[in-house]
Amino acid sequence: MRTVRTTCAYCGVGCGIAAGVTGERSVQIKGDGAHPANAGKLCSKGTHLGETVSPEGRLLHPVIAGRTAGWGEALDLVSARLKACIEEHGPDSVAFYVSGQLLTEDYYVANKLMKGFIGSGNIDTNSRLCMASAVAAHNRAFGEDVVPCSYTDLEEADLVVLVGSNTAWCHPVLWQRIEESRARRGSKIVVIDPRRTETAEQADLHVAVAPDGDVALFNAVLRELKARGLVDEAYLAQHVAAPEGFWDGLEGSAESAGVSPEVFEQLVDLVAAHPKMVTMFSMGANQSAQGTDKGNAITNLHLATGRIGLPGTGPFSITGQPNAMGGREVGGLANMLACHLGFSGEELAEVADFWAAERICTGPGLKAVEMFRAVHDGRIKFLWVMATNPAVSLPDAGFVREALERCETLVVSEAIADTDTGRFAEILLPALAWGEKDGTVTNSERRVSRQRALFAAPGQAKSDWKIMSEVAARLGWGDAFAWANSAAVFREYAAMTALAAKRGKVLDLTDKAGLSDEEYEDMAPFQWGGALPLRERYPTADGKARLIAVAPIAASAVDPAFPLILNTGRYRDQWHTMTRTGWSPTLAQHRREPLAEVHPADAALYDIADAGLVKITTPSGTATFRVKVTDSQRRGEVFVPMHWTDVNAGEGRANRLPSQRVDPVSGQPGFKNSPARIEAVLPEWRAFLVVRELVAPEGLLWWTRSAVKGGWLMELAGLGTVDVSAMLPAGERIEVADHVRGMRRIAVTGADGSLEAALYLTRRGVLPSREWVAGQLGLSEANADELLAARPSVGMPDRGPVVCVCHGIGENDIAACGASTVAEVGQCTRAGTNCGSCRPAIAKLLQAMQLEAAE
Numbered sequence: 001m002r003t004v005r006t007t008c009a010y011c012g013v014g015c016g017i018a019a020g021v022t023g024e025r026s027v028q029i030k031g032d033g034a035h036p037a038n039a040g041k042l043c044s045k046g047t048h049l050g051e052t053v054s055p056e057g058r059l060l061h062p063v064i065a066g067r068t069a070g071w072g073e074a075l076d077l078v079s080a081r082l083k084a085c086i087e088e089h090g091p092d093s094v095a096f097y098v099s100g101q102l103l104t105e106d107y108y109v110a111n112k113l114m115k116g117f118i119g120s121g122n123i124d125t126n127s128r129l130c131m132a133s134a135v136a137a138h139n140r141a142f143g144e145d146v147v148p149c150s151y152t153d154l155e156e157a158d159l160v161v162l163v164g165s166n167t168a169w170c171h172p173v174l175w176q177r178i179e180e181s182r183a184r185r186g187s188k189i190v191v192i193d194p195r196r197t198e199t200a201e202q203a204d205l206h207v208a209v210a211p212d213g214d215v216a217l218f219n220a221v222l223r224e225l226k227a228r229g230l231v232d233e234a235y236l237a238q239h240v241a242a243p244e245g246f247w248d249g250l251e252g253s254a255e256s257a258g259v260s261p262e263v264f265e266q267l268v269d270l271v272a273a274h275p276k277m278v279t280m281f282s283m284g285a286n287q288s289a290q291g292t293d294k295g296n297a298i299t300n301l302h303l304a305t306g307r308i309g310l311p312g313t314g315p316f317s318i319t320g321q322p323n324a325m326g327g328r329e330v331g332g333l334a335n336m337l338a339c340h341l342g343f344s345g346e347e348l349a350e351v352a353d354f355w356a357a358e359r360i361c362t363g364p365g366l367k368a369v370e371m372f373r374a375v376h377d378g379r380i381k382f383l384w385v386m387a388t389n390p391a392v393s394l395p396d397a398g399f400v401r402e403a404l405e406r407c408e409t410l411v412v413s414e415a416i417a418d419t420d421t422g423r424f425a426e427i428l429l430p431a432l433a434w435g436e437k438d439g440t441v442t443n444s445e446r447r448v449s450r451q452r453a454l455f456a457a458p459g460q461a462k463s464d465w466k467i468m469s470e471v472a473a474r475l476g477w478g479d480a481f482a483w484a485n486s487a488a489v490f491r492e493y494a495a496m497t498a499l500a501a502k503r504g505k506v507l508d509l510t511d512k513a514g515l516s517d518e519e520y521e522d523m524a525p526f527q528w529g530g531a532l533p534l535r536e537r538y539p540t541a542d543g544k545a546r547l548i549a550v551a552p553i554a555a556s557a558v559d560p561a562f563p564l565i566l567n568t569g570r571y572r573d574q575w576h577t578m579t580r581t582g583w584s585p586t587l588a589q590h591r592r593e594p595l596a597e598v599h600p601a602d603a604a605l606y607d608i609a610d611a612g613l614v615k616i617t618t619p620s621g622t623a624t625f626r627v628k629v630t631d632s633q634r635r636g637e638v639f640v641p642m643h644w645t646d647v648n649a650g651e652g653r654a655n656r657l658p659s660q661r662v663d664p665v666s667g668q669p670g671f672k673n674s675p676a677r678i679e680a681v682l683p684e685w686r687a688f689l690v691v692r693e694l695v696a697p698e699g700l701l702w703w704t705r706s707a708v709k710g711g712w713l714m715e716l717a718g719l720g721t722v723d724v725s726a727m728l729p730a731g732e733r734i735e736v737a738d739h740v741r742g743m744r745r746i747a748v749t750g751a752d753g754s755l756e757a758a759l760y761l762t763r764r765g766v767l768p769s770r771e772w773v774a775g776q777l778g779l780s781e782a783n784a785d786e787l788l789a790a791r792p793s794v795g796m797p798d799r800g801p802v803v804c805v806c807h808g809i810g811e812n813d814i815a816a817c818g819a820s821t822v823a824e825v826g827q828c829t830r831a832g833t834n835c836g837s838c839r840p841a842i843a844k845l846l847q848a849m850q851l852e853a854a855e
């Protein structure tokens with residue numbers, strides 16, 4: 001076994017992994033004990049990365065108009081189309097839409113090609129959907145996009161305030177670090193989120209703010225701190241500039257933020273009592289029509305109280321993707337030139353000179369949502385999408401799909417053969433994925449780590465930067481794109497940061513510009529800017545930070561056609577559009593379907609049943625979900641996950657729903673707040689299907705699929721007659737039916753007697769438990785009686801919904817063991833003792849059981 005130290009494929013925590021390569025495509029995943037981000041810990045997604053590296057489903061060769069092609073032909077075509085488009089319609093008729101899942105080296109090459117050689121600013125990234133508001137807030141307050149904190153600050157803080165962050169699910173290893181520090185030192189955790197998430201359940205205080213009530217809330221807290229004499233006047237005088245009338249203009253109240261006076265008082269008391277305070281913010285802050293103002297409202301509080309730049313303090317924007325930060329550094333956003341530089345004549349000239357650029361762009365390009373509008377109306381005729389799935393992840397995805405359909409040339413560089421966006425592409429280019437690619441990523445605390453290859457390239461896949469440099473060479477720019485390896489690209493980028501450093505910016509990697517290939521290969525994680533880059537001097541002209549006057553947006557009148565607010569976000573064990581996590585049977589157990597979470601009062605009002613189906617409608621579109629009635633929602637609000645796509649669900653795609661409304665400063669969409677209505681959907685039959693080979697059902701009201709060992713589990717619902725043969729493979733069929741109760745059960749076995757598929761359908765009754773049936777797929781011999789009964793003939797305990805995916809421990813196992821703490825549950829069932837991602841869920845379950853016992 002060969003051990004390779006690398007970085008996790010998923011979130012912006014950037015955990016180090018010690019990967020034991022055990023075969024051509026197999027790996028044992030362990031946390032890297034020496035990595036400063038995680039010190040050996042990994043969450044459920046990182047732990048189960050090994051289940052996502054199989055070549056199954058990968059894009060293995062270029063595809064042109066649906067047929068397999070060679071690289072030569074594909075790259076010739078891409079280059080010819082690019083050239084023709086630029087010549088005929090000018091450089092702004094082409095665009096790149098890239099991703100925080102590219103490596104820094106890929107990102108650097110994409111930016112250089114677009115801004116330096118094609119000559120347009122039209123390169124934007126999915127980080128526009130993710131971090132753009134935080135970037136804009138940093139630029140406004142600090143003069144540069146610098147995150148002022150490090151992870152150790154979360155441990156040194158006496159108070160950690162989490163704003164719009166479901167940390168326990170989305171940054172689980174940071175959550176574990178925060179919780180361990182609380183256990184050690186008695187620090188306090190506040191969660192500001194309209195939903196009572198698992199993170200909020202475990203907080204010392206949950207502030208269930210109204211959607212987009214954050215600016216009002218933070219302004220009100222700051223006003224209160226000022227009244228209590230807690231503003232740091234000396235720090236303000238020396239290091240911070242405030243606009244005229246700032247203190248009189250602090251609009252907003254607890255009431256307008258939807259927070260009760262009692263909870264507001266508790267919040268202010270906690271903030272007042274704990275100068276060592278970190279405010280970590282994420283998508284509930286950024287993804288808003290006033291996301292930038294939210295970032296500045298948070299930052300204002302820290303600047304005004306001097307709670308920044310000291311250990312255990314600061315406003316901490318936590319990044320989503322593994323390399324969102326790397327993209328921001330090199331200039332992957334359309335409104336940054338390169339290396340934290342803007343578009344002044346001087347900056348453009350220096351960058352042109354550094355790159356020996358043939359045709360430097362003249363100004364910023366189009367931001368993601370605008371970019372797709374330009375594709376839609378034909379201003380952009382050539383679009384190259386890399387490492388992102390915009391047909392799913394952009395808002396108003398129906399419009400986005402129309403744009404993709406209309407685009408004259410759509411090139412998609414992908415790791416996976418069948419994605420929603422790839423289905424629109426004329427030219428599909430196979431890219432290396434995690435475990436194959438090689439380069440660097442920057443995590444949320446500005447720490448640069450190496451991602452290293454574990455396996456050889458599958459099929460003909462190539463690294464993204466290599467694909468682009470081969471296109472550049474065909475366009476006659478070979479000399480500027482002639483790197484021998486990713487180390488050479490990295491050296492060039494590091495050298496280029498000299499342009500930022502000489503302007504007094506914090507971004508400075510020039511000490512890495514002379515690394516040898518070996519040194520790059522062995523490079524240990526390092527943090528640019530150091531642990532606390534800001535306090536005494538800010539990278540502005542006068543060296544001072546800025547307070548920014550921000551005011552809540554006045555609430556608009558509620559449209560009676562859309563009386564509810566739709567919020568969207570993430571599940572613990574799925575990653576984005578599920579192109580990789582969707583293949584893992586272990587991860588699928590946490591949440592097999594996308595659920596619409598609805599408050600009990602709203603469920604009653606709209607006549608919606610728990611576990612029934614519901615249609616959600618907004619001005620942009622409709623989508624269908626199974627319902628989960630829960631009081632963790634605020635009344636009047638509905639939550640759905642963003643993950644499901646056309647590949648793994650019918651009708652359950654969230655982004656049919658949000659509008660194109662963006663933050664006016666950052667251009668980031670407001671994914672968390674769309675006016676909506678809900679109504680029950682009443683299918684005439686419901687079914688589930690366990691099957692080895694995927695089928696593509698048609699004409700249904702709704703369906704979803706999830707991975708099980710050896711195959712797939714599908715949930716189905718429809719009207720009228722059921723075309724069973726369209727869903728089942730060939731083979732020997734056994735069947736039982738009860739026409740009075742509208743029940744049908746069919747099992748199909750293959751030549752060797754093992755189960756190929758099993759369908760359980762009902763028109764009126766309940767369907768049996770899925771997990772046992774799904775488990776039969778892997779067995780060599782199927783037992784017909786048991787299959788039709790959907791349970792073993794010898795009694796087997798029902799474990800209930802799986803809580804611990806690592807050890808397969810269910811709710812009933814935990815209830816049966818009689819433990820009263822998470823640690824005891826671990827001792828008795830092993831639940832929560834591996835990656836620990838389920839510990840908040842176990843704690844919640846114990847609380848619920850204790851409540852029940854007390855009643």
Ligand SMILES: Nc1nc2c(c(=O)[nH]1)N[C@H]1C(S)=C(S)[C@@H](COP(=O)(O)OP(=O)(O)OC[C@H]3O[C@@H](n4cnc5c(=O)[nH]c(N)nc54)[C@H](O)[C@@H]3O)O[C@H]1N2
Pocket residue numbers: 011012045130163164165166167169170171192193194195197209210211212213214282283284285288319320321567568569570571572573574575576672673
């Ligand atoms: N499991 C998992 N982890 C991930 C990812 C994943 O896909 N799956 N993706 C990664 C990426 S790219 C990102 S960007 C991060 C995102 O990480 P998070 O930001 O933690 O995730 P979300 O679920 O999108 O949103 C967080 C919370 O914002 C709340 N919210 C909604 N509206 C408001 C509001 O007006 N105010 C406040 N204060 N809160 C609000 C939502 O209710 C939600 O609970 O996660 C990263 N980690």
Ligand SMILES: Nc1nc2c(c(=O)[nH]1)N[C@H]1C(S)=C(S)[C@@H](COP(=O)(O)OP(=O)(O)OC[C@H]3O[C@@H](n4cnc5c(=O)[nH]c(N)nc54)[C@H](O)[C@@H]3O)O[C@H]1N2
Pocket residue numbers: 099101102126127129130131283287320321386387388389390392393394413414415416419431432433434437464568569570575576577578579580642654655658671
């Ligand atoms: N409603 C709603 N929508 C949202 C959000 C939300 O909270 N709510 N969050 C937004 C946010 S924060 C984000 S970050 C986006 C994420 O949205 P996307 O970026 O669209 O999601 P992914 O599924 O991560 O897409 C990455 C794609 O790249 C492919 N890929 C993986 N590795 C590589 C590689 O090395 N090279 C290439 N060429 N391809 C690769 C994967 O197979 C996958 O298809 O979604 C946004 N959309």
Ligand code: SF4
Pocket residue numbers: 008009010011012013014015038041042043044045046047170171172173174
């Ligand atoms: S917290 Fe989980 S998903 Fe994020 S980097 Fe660490 S192991 Fe990967």
Ligand SMILES: [Mo]
Pocket residue numbers: 129130131320321
């Ligand atoms: Mo993100």
